[in-house]
Amino acid sequence: MRKFFSLLKVSFNYQSRKWVLRTIIWLRWYWLVAWYCKYILLKTNHRSFSTNKPILLALCPERFRGDLEALEEEGTFGVIRCPTEMVYLLNALYLQNPDDENGNYHKEDYFDVKPGSKFEDQRKKLDSLYLKVLPILFEQFGIKAVLAPNFTMPQFDLLGVSASNLGYAYIVIHREGLIIAPGLVKRDRDWVKKAGVFPGDFLILHNTVQRDVLVESGYVVGNKAEALGCVRMDSLVSKLSECEPSNSNRTNVRRLVLFSFTPGQGLVGLSGYRAMSNFPDDRSSGFWDLFIHTHGVVGTIASENSDIEVIIKTKWKKKWFNEIELALKHYDLCSEKIRNLSIVDTGDAHDLILSSSVVTSYGSTTMIEAGIAGKPVVVPYFGEVSKLEYQPYIYFIDHMHLFDVAYSPDQFKERLRERLANDWTAPKPLLEARKEIFNQYVSQIDGGSLKRYVEKILSLVHD
Numbered sequence: 001m002r003k004f005f006s007l008l009k010v011s012f013n014y015q016s017r018k019w020v021l022r023t024i025i026w027l028r029w030y031w032l033v034a035w036y037c038k039y040i041l042l043k044t045n046h047r048s049f050s051t052n053k054p055i056l057l058a059l060c061p062e063r064f065r066g067d068l069e070a071l072e073e074e075g076t077f078g079v080i081r082c083p084t085e086m087v088y089l090l091n092a093l094y095l096q097n098p099d100d101e102n103g104n105y106h107k108e109d110y111f112d113v114k115p116g117s118k119f120e121d122q123r124k125k126l127d128s129l130y131l132k133v134l135p136i137l138f139e140q141f142g143i144k145a146v147l148a149p150n151f152t153m154p155q156f157d158l159l160g161v162s163a164s165n166l167g168y169a170y171i172v173i174h175r176e177g178l179i180i181a182p183g184l185v186k187r188d189r190d191w192v193k194k195a196g197v198f199p200g201d202f203l204i205l206h207n208t209v210q211r212d213v214l215v216e217s218g219y220v221v222g223n224k225a226e227a228l229g230c231v232r233m234d235s236l237v238s239k240l241s242e243c244e245p246s247n248s249n250r251t252n253v254r255r256l257v258l259f260s261f262t263p264g265q266g267l268v269g270l271s272g273y274r275a276m277s278n279f280p281d282d283r284s285s286g287f288w289d290l291f292i293h294t295h296g297v298v299g300t301i302a303s304e305n306s307d308i309e310v311i312i313k314t315k316w317k318k319k320w321f322n323e324i325e326l327a328l329k330h331y332d333l334c335s336e337k338i339r340n341l342s343i344v345d346t347g348d349a350h351d352l353i354l355s356s357s358v359v360t361s362y363g364s365t366t367m368i369e370a371g372i373a374g375k376p377v378v379v380p381y382f383g384e385v386s387k388l389e390y391q392p393y394i395y396f397i398d399h400m401h402l403f404d405v406a407y408s409p410d411q412f413k414e415r416l417r418e419r420l421a422n423d424w425t426a427p428k429p430l431l432e433a434r435k436e437i438f439n440q441y442v443s444q445i446d447g448g449s450l451k452r453y454v455e456k457i458l459s460l461v462h463d
Contacts, residue, residue, distance in 0.1 A: 021093055025129060033129075034136035037086065041141070044083050053078050054144040054461050057163075059156045060084050063149035063175055066232040067453075076454050080141060091158055094126040095119070110154035111195050123158070130162035138168060144461045145169040148200070150176060151219075152191060157199050169460040170200040173453075177206030177230065178365050180399070180441045183392030184266065185213055192217040198224065202460055204453065206230045207441055228456060229449030230442060236350045236369060237447040254420050255309045257352050258298045259361035260324065263288045266363050266393045279319055287390075289383030290362065293409040295324050296331035297380075298360065301416055302341040303333055308420060310341045313352060317345040358419045363395040365442055371402055371434035372445070374426040376419040378404045380412050402434050 024032050054077050058068055061081035068079045096103040098118065105119060113120050137143070146163045148156045151172050160170035179185050188210065198220040205211045208227040215222050262278035263286035280286045295312065302310035314320040324343055328335055335341055349366055353359060359370035360378045370377050379400065384390060391397065404419065406412035426434075439445040 017089060018093060021089075025093070030129075030132040031136055034133045034140070037090075037133065037137050038140055040083060040086050041080055044086075045080055053142075054458070055080055055142045056145050056147050056457070057082050057138075057141075057143045058147045058149075059087060059159065060149055060153065064147075064173070065175060067149075067173060067175075070231045070234075070450050071453070071457075074450055074454055076458060078142075080143065087156060087159055090129075091126060091155060093129065094122045095158075096122065107152075107154055108194065110157075126158060127162050127165075130159055131166065134159075134163055134166060134168075138163070138166075143168065145171055145457065148172045150174055151198065151200075151203060152176075152195075154195075161199050164199075164201050169202065169457075169463070171202045171204065171457060171460060172198075172200045173204045174206070174210070177210050178395065178441060179210050179213065180437075181266070181393055181395055181397050184395075185209075186392065188213050188219075189217050192219040195219065200224075202226075202456070204228050204456065206443055209441055226456065228452040229444045229447075231449045231453060232350075233369070233443040234447045234449050236353075236373070237443075237445060239350070239354065240373060241447075253309050254307065254357045255311065255355060256298065256301060256358050256360070256416065256420060257356040258295070258310075258312045259349065259352075259359070259364050259366040260295070260312050260314045260320065261287075261291070261362045261364060262320070263291045263323075266395055267390070279323055287362075287384045290380060290385055291323070292327040292330050293383060294360070294362065294380040294412070295327040296333070297409050297413045297416070299328045299333045299335070299338065299341060300331055301413065301420075302338045305420075306340055308340060310338075311352060312341070312343045313347065313349065314343070314345045320345070358416060360416065367396065367403065368434060368438050368442060371426075372431070372438050374431060376404060376424050376426075377402075378406060378412065378415045378419060380409075381405050382408050382412070396437075399437055402430065402437065 021033060021036065053075075056071070056077050056079050058064060058079055059082050061068060062084065068081065071077050072079050092103065095105060097105045097109070109119055113123070145168055146160045148160055148170070149172075151174050160172075164170040179188060192214065197218070198214075201224070203214070203220050203225040205214070205225060205227045206229060211225050211227040214220050215225060264276050264278045264280055265287060267276045267286060268278060276285060280288075298310060298312065301308065312324060314324070321343055325335060335343055350369070353366065353370045353373050353375060356370070356375060358378060359366065359375050360380065361367050361370075362380055367377050367379065379396075381400070385394060396402070404415050406415045435445050443449055
């Protein structure tokens with residue numbers, strides 16, 4: 001009952017704001033809508049902004065994973081984080097799907113717009129609103145460009161494209177660039193078939209593999225897309241350039257780090273897997289067996305070895321922590337009773353890698369990040385991974401020789417224990433091979449991504 005009233009309260013607050021704004025728009029008080037947006041931005045960002053430098057408006061800021069902070073610290077730009085809720089509220093002033101109980105449109109609706117349809121009419125009204133409100137808002141903050149973190153989020157294109165039509169650069173910095181499996185290349189090609197043509201002014205990608213796929217597929221023209229590397233990798237390659245990659249950590253404590261993955265890893269949003277989520281309700285879909293036994297084995301090692309520090313790192317907390325606890329329960333374990341086991345969703349991944357003795361993960365760039373740092377990387381490769389239908393979507397499937405691969409839970413446990421018990425140094429040929437893959441699929445091995453981002457964004461702002 002408490003949950004019901006909580007949801008009712010949220011719904012009432014949302015609907016009341018929506019209709020107040022609709023009334024203001026009906027009165028043509030667009031300056032007041034801009035003032036409301038300004039109030040939200042100032043409240044959210046908790047800072048003042050200098051108009052002496054170009055300001056970037058970042059949509060869906062929680063998805064940028066360090067890029068915004070790096071741009072701010074570099075100093076050329078100021079960054080305003082636009083709350084995702086604010087964009088959803090503005091979009092919902094007009095975009096209401098009569099065929100959906102929550103009024104939501106789906107991605108297919110954005111791409112297959114039928115002339116004279118309800119969606120087309122609603123979108124035109126929303127665009128008209130943005131064209132009136134954005135110039136007022138942007139002038140007050142000195143905003144020169146709009147950033148989005150992913151080219152598969154058409155709900156943010158609505159604001160971004162309107163800004164572009166007003167002369168502000170709409171730049172997408174795509175944050176999901178690891179397409180190191182045949183099926184993932186097909187995923188991007190299938191996206192082009194649905195999405196049509198890139199709607200922004202410029203698309204920044206991490207690597208040339210993905211850039212070439214999108215250009216060759218006709219999604220974006222060559223002069224509107226560049227592979228500039230991954231900004232958050234600059235600090236890692238910089239640290240590694242100062243010293244030889246090594247398996248020696250910063251403390252005398254043996255540390256095992258599991259960069260957790262979800263059962264839907266690599267399958268979310270794929271053609272033929274549209275219902276797949278990060279944690280599928282249908283537990284016969286996705287990598288549930290792999291998830292349970294990987295986390296169960298890591299928890300067991302922590303339980304049986306009190307002298308080893310074990311860390312499980314997730315990307316977010318909600319639901320993920322609960323599923324890890326259920327996986328541990330499958331092994332008759334409870335994280336609260338294992339003092340040397342920590343489950344966290346915060347902290348710097350590179351610090352964890354550099355201070356680790358052994359790293360394990362599945363379907364993550366952390367595998368190759370730990371690889372170029374000279375760490376032993378143990379990869380769980382059992383359960384649903386062997387299913388033929390999933391084979392095209394297995395990350396690093398053609399590069400497993402770069403890691404220690406375990407083909408069963410028992411072998412996984414044995415490999416982890418062996419690497420934790422013995423010092424290991426990556427042979428030079430293996431280290432060079434890892435660097436080559438990192439350079440090709442993740443980011444330039446010599447760093448410098450932030451500098452390239454700044455130069456490109458600055459040129460687009462000036463244009």
